[in-house]
Amino acid sequence: MKxxxxxxxxxxxxxxxxxxxxxxxxxxxxxxxxxxSRIKDKVISxxxxxxxxxxxxxxxxxxxxxxxxxxxASGHYDRFFDYSVECESCHTKFRADDxxxxxxxxxxLDRQWLQDKIRELGIxxxxxxxxxxxxxxxxxxxxxxxxxxxxPLFLRPETAQGMFVNFKEYYRFFREKLPFAMIxxxxxxxxxxxxxxxxxxxxxxxxxxxxSFFDPQNEMWIHDxxxxxxxxxxxxxxxxxxxxxxxxxxxxxxxxxxxAYFMGLALRFYSRVGIDLERMRFRKHRKEELSHYxxxxxxxxxxxDLGWIEITGIAxxxxxxxxxxxxxxxxxxxxxxxxxxxxxxxxxKEIDYQKVKSESPESSAKIIAxxxxxxxxxxxxxxxxxxxxxxxxxxxxxxxxxxxxxxxVIEPAFGFDRIFYTILDHNLSSREDSGYxxxxxxxxxxxxxxxxxxxxxxxxxxxxARSIFEDLLKKKFSVIYDDAGSIGKRYSRYDEVGIxxxxxxxxxxxxxxxxxxxxxxxxxxxxxxxxxxxDYLGTDPWDxxxx
RNA sequence: GCGAGUGUAGUGUAGCGGUAGCACAAAAGCUUCCCAAGCUUUUAACCCGGGUCCGAAUCCCGGCACUCGCACCA
Numbered sequence: 001m002k003x004x005x006x007x008x009x010x011x012x013x014x015x016x017x018x019x020x021x022x023x024x025x026x027x028x029x030x031x032x033x034x035x036x037s038r039i040k041d042k043v044i045s046x047x048x049x050x051x052x053x054x055x056x057x058x059x060x061x062x063x064x065x066x067x068x069x070x071x072x073a074s075g076h077y078d079r080f081f082d083y084s085v086e087c088e089s090c091h092t093k094f095r096a097d098d099x100x101x102x103x104x105x106x107x108x109l110d111r112q113w114l115q116d117k118i119r120e121l122g123i124x125x126x127x128x129x130x131x132x133x134x135x136x137x138x139x140x141x142x143x144x145x146x147x148x149x150x151x152p153l154f155l156r157p158e159t160a161q162g163m164f165v166n167f168k169e170y171y172r173f174f175r176e177k178l179p180f181a182m183i184x185x186x187x188x189x190x191x192x193x194x195x196x197x198x199x200x201x202x203x204x205x206x207x208x209x210x211x212s213f214f215d216p217q218n219e220m221w222i223h224d225x226x227x228x229x230x231x232x233x234x235x236x237x238x239x240x241x242x243x244x245x246x247x248x249x250x251x252x253x254x255x256x257x258x259x260a261y262f263m264g265l266a267l268r269f270y271s272r273v274g275i276d277l278e279r280m281r282f283r284k285h286r287k288e289e290l291s292h293y294x295x296x297x298x299x300x301x302x303x304x305d306l307g308w309i310e311i312t313g314i315a316x317x318x319x320x321x322x323x324x325x326x327x328x329x330x331x332x333x334x335x336x337x338x339x340x341x342x343x344x345x346x347x348x349k350e351i352d353y354q355k356v357k358s359e360s361p362e363s364s365a366k367i368i369a370x371x372x373x374x375x376x377x378x379x380x381x382x383x384x385x386x387x388x389x390x391x392x393x394x395x396x397x398x399x400x401x402x403x404x405x406x407x408x409v410i411e412p413a414f415g416f417d418r419i420f421y422t423i424l425d426h427n428l429s430s431r432e433d434s435g436y437x438x439x440x441x442x443x444x445x446x447x448x449x450x451x452x453x454x455x456x457x458x459x460x461x462x463x464x465a466r467s468i469f470e471d472l473l474k475k476k477f478s479v480i481y482d483d484a485g486s487i488g489k490r491y492s493r494y495d496e497v498g499i500x501x502x503x504x505x506x507x508x509x510x511x512x513x514x515x516x517x518x519x520x521x522x523x524x525x526x527x528x529x530x531x532x533x534x535d536y537l538g539t540d541p542w543d544x545x546x547x
Numbered sequence: 548g549c550g551a552g553u554g555u556a557g558u559g560u561a562g563c564g565g566u567a568g569c570a571c572a573a574a575a576g577c578u579u580c581c582c583a584a585g586c587u588u589u590u591a592a593c594c595c596g597g598g599u600c601c602g603a604a605u606c607c608c609g610g611c612a613c614u615c616g617c618a619c620c621a
Contacts, residue, residue: 011557136548138548192620
């Protein structure tokens, strides 16, 4: 396969291009054009279909503006500022707080403090011993101004948090049974220091994320991992093993069963959208790459003209997110498991309301409130009141058959834009004979069902073609009409954007009521009756015959 | 963000102090009975802002963008 310049063709054919072109562009912000948007929609619905077909998966659609406390709990807020300092002679960049901590001094995240400390400790460039420059601050999340006197809000750096903070809603939706998973598709925002390489690193990007929740005592998905497709697994020892997700799990390469399961789902999705599994691998994160809360993380990587790029991350997040949201919000995000019935003694406190009322009639409301909060004393005016005398402790026997636990989370997070890039990379090719470009994406994600082309632009061929076009539109097919240029040129035009079928209206159409349908990859044609077109386009009869 | 390089119609390029040319694409017409045919016509660009100069796409400065390295990448 000859190499094709993806960016050039995407710009030229309106698949994607840099945003704000007339104003000089903005880095890391790309728009999807007419063809790109259609392909995008279809890829996303393939993903949703793949995930939702599990049965115990539901969808969620959350806001992009995010409550600041959510980001404090998730840890993003603390990483909001990146304090960097650069060597003035060799221009190597370091994290200012890291340099200070390496000297055994706990860092304070403050620009001036770090600046002073570096000077005070006489820290030099680690590489060349040169002098370090000013400490600079990089904002890593985008903030949203709320107006004067109000704290700014932030745009979400990932879609995942919405699924954690609403955990109880979903838990109820699934009638309090684990495991289940939530999925969401939406935009996220990260102020990357140097966004680069077209769709690879964006500042505003599309994510397709899934959060699955498990009882840690039974960390199993409801189905077995896929066994019908083998792909490369790259372990931390640098060993590459070809295995199916099921085998990888059984051999202990992938420890977590659900993780192996989601790998299988990911592979199913990739192949449905035309990603070449021969150019895919799962790579395990080394210890130093792992987030501190994760016990196991695998990246799905695709080989493209950018090299191996990460297109999906499957991370074991443990109980990190839910625990932190419980801590920060003070709300219960537990799930419950059924345990064998047993009797336990439970201490209960009974408040003697009569006594409160009679002893301090004017302060009774305050006292009762304090008692309910579990306080043992309260100060009213300048008098300290001991609350214990209003409470009698009792023990009672209760039967319990439930216990609380924090669910563990496994997150397969798909980066849409990188997947889109990979789809184009794996499917853009040029014909052996002519060198003309064709985009061999599957029919399911092709931007239109077909292009309707009159062979000639005269002798009623055009009016006949028009009426077929209008009729297909009415029947909800996505079709495009084109009568400009020679027929070969038009075929080629639609090859480039991945349209699988071209329907040509010729002189026999007028006589016999049939048309030719030409297939993109093989250039072969079949004749079918006009009235059979909808069925034909509905079933993709060429499926399976493709190269 | 730093360093180096680059920025000319939609795309790919030529011009590199005298006011922009080519190819492909696109549009109109003619022609054409199935794979970018041909002919005629047309549309369309010097990234933005300053400076030097009689004159700047060309030289200088600043910005923006892109590419490559460094750093960053939850």
